[in-house]
Every structure is written in structure tokens, then in C-alpha cells.
Amino acid sequence: MTAHVDVRVPLDSATFRRAMGLFPTGVTLITRGSGAETEVITANSIVSVSLDPIMVLIGVRADGRIRPEIDDAGSFAINVLSAEQEELSAAFARRDRPRGRDAALLLGDEVDGAGNILVDGAVVGLECHVDVAHRAGDHVLFLARVAAVRTGDADKRPLVFHRGGYATVT
Known part of the structure; x- marks a missing residue:
């Protein structure tokens, strides 16, 4: 039988970020x-x-440039993003990230159909139309219907973020 270890630490944003870093996530560009x-x-x-209707949810910073x-x-x-697109992920994770034509040239x-860039080389691209926006702490959650899916190369490995760094699925 495995022993359960209950280690409680004071909850703050840094502790929460480290804890959530233990959960691997896919990496996307919105x-x-x-x-x-x-x-x-x-x-x-x-x-x-x-799946009926087909819907996704994203969270973006309420005070971020993309939200309005x-x-x-x-x-x-x-x-x-695919595993080969780590540089793109890093470029658009910065506060001084490219915008306008400079961003478009990289993508x-x-x-x-709604006029949003679909990133070259991405594993999947989803065209999304907002149904509901909801303020949640320092973020806004957008619940959206997926209008179209563009699949890329099915053999490409997706880029993953885990424990504060990039990883890939093997």
C-alpha cells in the first residue's frame, strides 16, 4: 500500500503556479x-x-492586448503548436511580443473564415466564435463555438509545457 503524504504549504500565486506546472498542457497560439x-x-x-455543439474555452489576461x-x-x-515551434511559443509568451505585421510575418x-491567422506548421487550427465572455479573477474566459477545424500533419508531435519548461510527447 502506498502511503499518502499530505504536505500543506501556504497558498500564494507562486506556489499555485508550481503546483499547476505538474500538470502537462498543450501549447497554443491564440x-x-x-x-x-x-x-x-x-x-x-x-x-x-x-461536442454538441462543438465548443472550447480559453482564458486570457483581462488587461492583456488581445482581450479587447x-x-x-x-x-x-x-x-x-508542434514540437518544432518552441521558438514561436517563446516569442509570443513575452510581454514585448510581436504584433501587427511583424507578428503576421512569423506566422x-x-x-x-473570420480573418484570424492560422499558424503555418501547427498541428491543428480552430476557428472560434465567442458565445460568452466571463470575468474570472485577473482573466476573462471566452466560451466559443468551433466553426471550422484545420488539421496539419498528423505525424507531428505537439509541443507540451510541463514543470516550467517545454516537453514533447513521445
């Missing part, structure tokens, strides 16, 4: 717009919510 209007963030707070863009347009794209020129 895109809104294209060309000079491109906004992009790296995100791993993505949830598949429903999603609010105004009512759409975004989720791009699941490619394919756009979904």
Missing part, C-alpha cells in the same frame, strides 16, 4: 486578426467543453 491587425498570445489554458480585440471581433483562432498568411 490569434486575433491578420496583417496589420494581428494580435497573438501563447496560451495553455484551453479546454474542450462540448477578441471582445470587439467576437472571434479568435486556436493554433496547437504565415493563411487565415480562417
Whole structure:
């Protein structure tokens, strides 16, 4: 029988972040717009919510640049990154990340039906239309219907984030 160890530590944001880092997550780029209007963030707070209707949930910082863009347009794209796209993930995780045409040049020129960039080489791209936005602490949760799916190379391994660093699925 395995012994259960109950170690309680004071709860603060750093402790919570370390704890959640033990849960491996996929790495995505959330895109809104294209060309000079491109906004992009790296995100791993993505949830598949429903199959009927097909829906997803994302969380973005309430005070972030992309949040008002999603609010105004009512759409975004989720791009699941491949293991080869670690540099893109890192570039769009920074506060001084590229935007506008500089961002678009890094991502490619394919756009979904709502005008959001679909990242070249991504494992999957989802065109999403917002149903509900809900403030949750320092984030806004967007519950969205998936209007279209673009699948990439099924043999590519997805990029994963675990214990504060990048990993891949083998």
C-alpha cells in the first residue's frame, strides 16, 4: 500500500503556479486578426467543453492586448503548436511580443473564415466564435463555438509545457 503524504504549504500565486506546472498542457497560439491587425498570445489554458455543439474555452489576461480585440471581433483562432515551434511559443509568451505585421510575418498568411491567422506548421487550427465572455479573477474566459477545424500533419508531435519548461510527447 502506498502511503499518502499530505504536505500543506501556504497558498500564494507562486506556489499555485508550481503546483499547476505538474500538470502537462498543450501549447497554443491564440490569434486575433491578420496583417496589420494581428494580435497573438501563447496560451495553455484551453479546454474542450462540448461536442454538441462543438465548443472550447480559453482564458486570457483581462488587461492583456488581445482581450479587447477578441471582445470587439467576437472571434479568435486556436493554433496547437508542434514540437518544432518552441521558438514561436517563446516569442509570443513575452510581454514585448510581436504584433501587427511583424507578428503576421512569423506566422504565415493563411487565415480562417473570420480573418484570424492560422499558424503555418501547427498541428491543428480552430476557428472560434465567442458565445460568452466571463470575468474570472485577473482573466476573462471566452466560451466559443468551433466553426471550422484545420488539421496539419498528423505525424507531428505537439509541443507540451510541463514543470516550467517545454516537453514533447513521445
